[in-house]
Amino acid sequence: MAYSTIKTDTKNSVTLIRLDRPDALNALNSELLGELATALSAADADPKVRAIVITGSEKAFAAGADIKEMSEKTFADMALSDFFAAEANTITAIRKPIIAAVAGYALGGGCELAMMCDFIIAADTAKFGQPEINLGIMAGLGGTQRLTRFVGKSKAMEMHLTGRFMDAAEAERSGLVSRVVPAAKLVEEALDVAGKIAEKSQIAVMAAKEAVNRSYETTMSEGLLFERRSFHALFATDDQSEGMDAFLEKRAPQFRDK
Ligand code: CAA
Numbered sequence: 403m404a405y406s407t408i409k410t411d412t413k414n415s416v417t418l419i420r421l422d423r424p425d426a427l428n429a430l431n432s433e434l435l436g437e438l439a440t441a442l443s444a445a446d447a448d449p450k451v452r453a454i455v456i457t458g459s460e461k462a463f464a465a466g467a468d469i470k471e472m473s474e475k476t477f478a479d480m481a482l483s484d485f486f487a488a489e490a491n492t493i494t495a496i497r498k499p500i501i502a503a504v505a506g507y508a509l510g511g512g513c514e515l516a517m518m519c520d521f522i523i524a525a526d527t528a529k530f531g532q533p534e535i536n537l538g539i540m541a542g543l544g545g546t547q548r549l550t551r552f553v554g555k556s557k558a559m560e561m562h563l564t565g566r567f568m569d570a571a572e573a574e575r576s577g578l579v580s581r582v583v584p585a586a587k588l589v590e591e592a593l594d595v596a597g598k599i600a601e602k603s604q605i606a607v608m609a610a611k612e613a614v615n616r617s618y619e620t621t622m623s624e625g626l627l628f629e630r631r632s633f634h635a636l637f638a639t640d641d642q643s644e645g646m647d648a649f650l651e652k653r654a655p656q657f658r659d660k
Contacts, residue, residue, distance in 0.1 A: 405441065407431070407434035408421055408437050408438055409422050412450065415451060416452065416454070416455060416596040416600055417448075417453075417455070418457065418593065419438065419442070420459075421438070421456070421457070421458045421464055424459055427459075427507060428462050428463065428464040428512065429465050429470075430464055430466065430467050430511045431468035432471065435486050438456075438493070439488075439492040443492060445496075446496045446498050452498065452599070452600035453500075453596035453597070454499065454500045455503055455592045455593055456502050456503070457504070457505070457588070457592065458508075458512075459506065460505050460525075460527070461506040462505075462508075463502070463505060463507065463508040464507070464508060464509070464511065464512030465510070465512055467511035467542070469537065485543075486543060490544065493515070497608050497611070498607075498608070499520050499596070499607060500519040501592050502521070502522045503523050504530075504579070505525035505528055505585050506528065507529050507531075509530070509532070509533055510533060510534050511543045513532055513545060515543070516530070517544060518548070520614075522578065523595065524579040524583075525570065525588040526570050526585055527570070528570040529570075530578060531566065532562050532565065533565035534562075534565070535562060535564070541562060545562065549561065552578045601657070603639065603641035604657070604659045606636055606642075606645075609633075612632065613625075613629045616628050640658060641658065644657060
């Protein structure tokens with residue numbers, strides 16, 4: 403499918419989605435978020451795809467929701483449209499793993515989009531922030547909830563109230579990103595990690611993703627029960643037998659998603 407604000411490319415079971423509005427630092431407007439939701443749903447439904455990477459440009463992953471598009475909106479416009487809640491729900495309901503590969507600015511909705519992914523690999527040039535406060539508004543695509551869970555209340559509160567940016571080293575120290583790599587290697591590294599995930603049993607990958615995400619939604623005892631039930635269920639798969647036989651026979655497993 404042809405898109406105008408993103409580019410997609412699928413190779414070796416991994417779909418790379420590149421946000422592509424260079425003139426607006428990949429600001430998230432309706433068209434881009436709509437296309438992104440469509441492309442992610444297509445990748446999720448495509449049996450040839452086993453992992454997804456979302457990236458931006460060298461200068462910006464995304465500099466936030468599109469301020470030009472938002473500037474004329476009223477309370478009624480925002481409330482009645484529910485401002486990208488449908489797209490955010492689509493993105494967070496994707497069952498295949500999604501890695502955000504972030505270089506440059508990931509601000510406002512850009513930081514929130516990165517946090518909707520399963521984990522973030524950052525270039526050493528990455529800058530994360532929730533600067534909505536400087537526009538007389540606040541985060542609206544999950545930033546107050548997700549950033550707080552990633553980095554804790556004190557740092558999240560400071561970022562939301564002052565709008566200051568966090569560099570890649572601080573983001574790694576604070577647990578916002580899984581690791582930092584040189585900017586020139588960012589996409590290569592993210593594709594490599596996605597490729598490694600693509601080699602695993604897809605049933606186990608999806609179950610692990612679902613269980614980790616469940617930890618944000620439930621109590622410890624319910625989460626542990628959910629984990630145990632999913633863990634037990636994986637013993638009904640051929641991939642469990644294959645994975646353990648391969649270990650014992652000192653060979654690489656051949657998972658078949660069965
Ligand atoms: N929306 C629309 N356009 C944007 C944009 C945004 N969020 N961010 C940057 N742009 C545009 C600029 O308007 C500019 O366009 P023109 O050339 O047509 O003027 C172009 O991208 C390049 O930007 P700058 O000239 O500003 O580049 P810079 O290098 O000097 O600064 C920056 C980079 C610090 C990221 C700066 O662009 C900036 O502060 N952007 C806004 C960041 C922001 O406030 N994000 C939060 C948005 S609100 C939100 O996201 C709400 C939510 O929670 C969902």
